[in-house]
Amino acid sequence: MNPFTFTQARDLDGVLAALNAGEARPIAGGTNLLDLMKEGVMRPAQLVDINGLDLDRIDASEDGGLLLGALARNADTAYHPLVRERYPLLSSAILAGASPQLRNMASNGGNLMQRTRCVYFYDIGTPCNKREPGTGCPARDGVNRQHAILGTSETCIATHPSDMCVALRALDATVHVQSSSGKREIPFADFHRLPEDRPEIDNTLQPGELITHIGVPQADRFIDHSAYIKVRDRLSYAFALVSVAAALDLEGGAIKAARIALGGVAHKPWRVEAAEQTLVGEAPGEAAFMRAADAILQGARGYGHNDFKLALAKNAIVQALTTAARGTAAAGGQQAHRGDRA
Amino acid sequence: MELHQQYPVRLRINGQDREFNVESWVTLLDLLRERAGMTGTKKGCDQGQCGACTVLVDGKRINSCLTLAVMQDGKEVTTVEGLAQGEDLHPLQQAFIECDAFQCGYCTPGQLCSAVGLMNEGQARSRDDVRELMSGNICRCGAYPQIADAVVHVMDLRKNASGDKPAFTTGAVLA
Numbered sequence: 001m002n003p004f005t006f007t008q009a010r011d012l013d014g015v016l017a018a019l020n021a022g023e024a025r026p027i028a029g030g031t032n033l034l035d036l037m038k039e040g041v042m043r044p045a046q047l048v049d050i051n052g053l054d055l056d057r058i059d060a061s062e063d064g065g066l067l068l069g070a071l072a073r074n075a076d077t078a079y080h081p082l083v084r085e086r087y088p089l090l091s092s093a094i095l096a097g098a099s100p101q102l103r104n105m106a107s108n109g110g111n112l113m114q115r116t117r118c119v120y121f122y123d124i125g126t127p128c129n130k131r132e133p134g135t136g137c138p139a140r141d142g143v144n145r146q147h148a149i150l151g152t153s154e155t156c157i158a159t160h161p162s163d164m165c166v167a168l169r170a171l172d173a174t175v176h177v178q179s180s181s182g183k184r185e186i187p188f189a190d191f192h193r194l195p196e197d198r199p200e201i202d203n204t205l206q207p208g209e210l211i212t213h214i215g216v217p218q219a220d221r222f223i224d225h226s227a228y229i230k231v232r233d234r235l236s237y238a239f240a241l242v243s244v245a246a247a248l249d250l251e252g253g254a255i256k257a258a259r260i261a262l263g264g265v266a267h268k269p270w271r272v273e274a275a276e277q278t279l280v281g282e283a284p285g286e287a288a289f290m291r292a293a294d295a296i297l298q299g300a301r302g303y304g305h306n307d308f309k310l311a312l313a314k315n316a317i318v319q320a321l322t323t324a325a326r327g328t329a330a331a332g333g334q335q336a337h338r339g340d341r342a
Numbered sequence: 343m344e345l346h347q348q349y350p351v352r353l354r355i356n357g358q359d360r361e362f363n364v365e366s367w368v369t370l371l372d373l374l375r376e377r378a379g380m381t382g383t384k385k386g387c388d389q390g391q392c393g394a395c396t397v398l399v400d401g402k403r404i405n406s407c408l409t410l411a412v413m414q415d416g417k418e419v420t421t422v423e424g425l426a427q428g429e430d431l432h433p434l435q436q437a438f439i440e441c442d443a444f445q446c447g448y449c450t451p452g453q454l455c456s457a458v459g460l461m462n463e464g465q466a467r468s469r470d471d472v473r474e475l476m477s478g479n480i481c482r483c484g485a486y487p488q489i490a491d492a493v494v495h496v497m498d499l500r501k502n503a504s505g506d507k508p509a510f511t512t513g514a515v516l517a
Contacts, residue, residue: 001367002367003346003365003366003367004366004367005347005366006349006366006410006412008412008415027410027413029409030408030409030410030413031390031405031408034369034408034409034410035389035390035408037367038388038389047366047410049412049413051413075463079463079465098478099393099477099478099479100403100456100459100460100463100475100477100478101390101393101396101403101404101405101456101459101478102390102405102408102478104402104403104404104459105404105405105408105409235477236473236474236477237477237478
């Protein structure tokens, strides 16, 4: 690791002042940041440890939703009684990510800020537009089995690695941020961005802003019919090739509302609201699910090694919707997850 | 020079209070191995991918390679050296012996600490859960079935000791 100075934050104002000064980077769990620093991909001159801030609670909000503290750990969030009861989709998405050790450390805010695991991004011996703008993208014609099929650009075909964020996108979460000039809420859809010609910028967080909470609106109508399906190269503890967060609101044998978000296919969690609309009023079934999948995957293209993701994504969407229609597994979490591979 | 500043770190390691002065970039893993003399914790991938460096911090299992020592100031750390009570092995250590769950030994300290953390967390209800919740510990020797046997065995023992019926059977063949 490159040398850096370290300070422990005592209060939010102190952190925001340090972030304003420009050099400092906040650290919470550190599970991705320290890894990137060891590899020389990121070289912050100053770290501010924000773990002392009072941002680790998970509270019910007045409108029936939840407010997840940015410093609550992924494991504590996934196993929290309110999350398990009201948001089984979020619980199982979190538990599909990383390992128990990492989930015990990784914070919710940090999960949103984690960076792509593109091998070229990680290898400082290769060019990468995301790491060093203007140097090129070897992934386009290189080893791109893990890479994006949607929303790519000439400059970058990296994917966002999070599972949690896929569920948060499906659930219409908001990201609460604060800077010394005030607070604002960013809809989840607008938080992560597509690479376009600035792939080095992962999200719309502005300099000096810190994530304080994640707001999840009430989603009771989806409790009984949701599923997180993650397809990966091994049974557990691997990033998604394709993942799908699906939720259905069923009434009288017809779909009243649907949510479908994909992971592993784009620079951000991918969701197409118009595709969900095609399911409204339909009876749940393979034909309707295939049509919705086609609508979501419109414009998808492969880059060689990842061509298989087009068919895989379609099948995963149909499987996730079929599983959701059958009913959320009672136990939630990893049980729900495993129920689908049995 | 400011960048090579030393930071005071107080830790309670395996029941003993210890004090260190470390540079900002020293990981908890490197502090344990290089400064605290606790070489039971192994440095495998050093990237959070293998689990060999797993220790318990305030009872929770974490990858000690992916946290800075300064960030753990004031915490209680348990390494594999802290699992036994004197000459009495931790029940999991005993079960690892009985189930032949030891292989080359490089992954074992992390496996043991991870298994203790798994039991502290209380989320495993079945052998499948144990396998899933031990997935952060990679063993290239392929000792997974025996490791799962050992963990499941100890969990059953605890349930029996508290008078509850085991929620599942072990499949472990124990003498």
